[in-house]
Amino acid sequence: MSPFMPNYSSAGSSARSSVPIKFEKKHPFVEHPINAPVDTAYFQEYENWLKKDLLLRHDKKRDKENHYRKNKELVDPEDVDMSLKLGATLVKDKNWFYLLSMEGKLWNDEHLDVIFYYLRKKGKNEDNSTYKYTTVSCILHTIITEIYHAWKNPELSTSVTSKESDVCVYINGYRLMGNVPWHIVDNVLIPVNVKEENHWILVVISFIDRCLYVYDSYRVIGGHDAVVRREVNMLATLVPHHLQMSGFYEKKKDIDFQNHPAYxxxxxxxxxxxxxxxxxxxxxxxxxxxxxxxxxxL
Structure with a gap:
């Protein structure tokens, strides 16, 4: 008998008391939406902790790695009332929070991965949402870039078979925490780091429109736009190939690929x-x- 089913006697009365089963929240915003009112005391407590043990010249460019006094950058779990295991990473260094919180600081892959992880988990568990989406981690764009350059430069004799298999694994809903198969969503949100510009953009794959939507916060006619376009074009070229390799088109039943205007x-x-x-x-x-x-x- 299942441990979650009550044990009834022949007379219909329960032979043991019913114990409520406690499930973990599906994502952090179930009971506390991200735009809900919060106690400002939490913000003040966090700000005080963040400023504790900062170097006097913590914001100077020459001190890019560490902004805290020696041996004070490591997070002490007993010093702060917060969960440091943030789904996609385990944070052990206060500099991670410093870069996340201070104006004008460039976020790294871990910052984006954590946010996209929770967004992915949120999208997976929101049954009533009309916007069906999933997200990926930053590493997927890196893999795509390596495959693209290998395709364009066959003389390098670089095998990317395993990397192509990795992309198909992502598409089929594995490898990432909170991932879902792409054929059950309409959109895939991808963080893209344009390394040549030291710049983050958002790329959204729309299967219904058969296109990549590019969200860029620094549109500059000329060099910048050209660099961003080259980066996105790699995705535009390889995504449909890997969709075909992974069996996506056979599994995606809500689009008529033969008659849909975009296809x-x-x-x-x-x-x-x-x-x-x-x-x-x-x-x-x-x-x-x-x-x-x-x-x-987002």
Missing amino acids: KNRALNDDFDVVNVDDLPQQPPGSMDCGVYVMTF
């Missing part, structure tokens, strides 16, 4: 279209807050 008269492995989303908030010149802007676009 009709096009091969399934043709490049996806790329669309720059206009009229977005833009970060000031010289600002490093592109990661914050990516979050506002």
